[in-house]
Amino acid sequence: MAYWLFKSEPSTWSWDNQVAKGEAGEEWDGVRNYQARNFMREMKLGDRGFFYHSQSEKAVVGIVEVCAESHPDSTTDDTRWDCVDIKAVRPFETPVTLDQIKAEARLSEMVLVKNSRLSVQPVTEAEWQVVCALGDTKP
């Protein structure tokens, strides 16, 4: 199983919106970046991901699961863009802020730190464990 991170502006699509979709989950559509799309194409059913709020909040707030593998993005006719569906698994007991992540030496190689603009990114298993521990949340 692989681990990922999905970034969203809470004013556009928040953790609460995601939770409201329940088990059905929701398309992670609207991504128009090749790197991000390629990562989504690699995702497998059951892969886990962090749900990250960018902009004002800048914190990992929950855990999601891939519930549909890569398929065409329904918000465009452009065949270049694919996306996956994700569903909420559980919220973080304590959101883990970008500041905390930056302050943690074991997370210095995270894509979130290295390339802050990439909206869908891979997370290593070691990083996954550290962030979950910081958030007092079961991996």
Place this chain on the structure above:
DNA sequence: GCCAACGTTGGC
């Protein structure tokens, strides 16, 4: 609200 970083587009 600003600005730096980065990705994409389009002209050559």
Place this chain on the structure above:
DNA sequence: GCCAACGTTGGC
């Protein structure tokens, strides 16, 4: 195929 111009993102 290169590179300048432009648009967008996201941290501060």
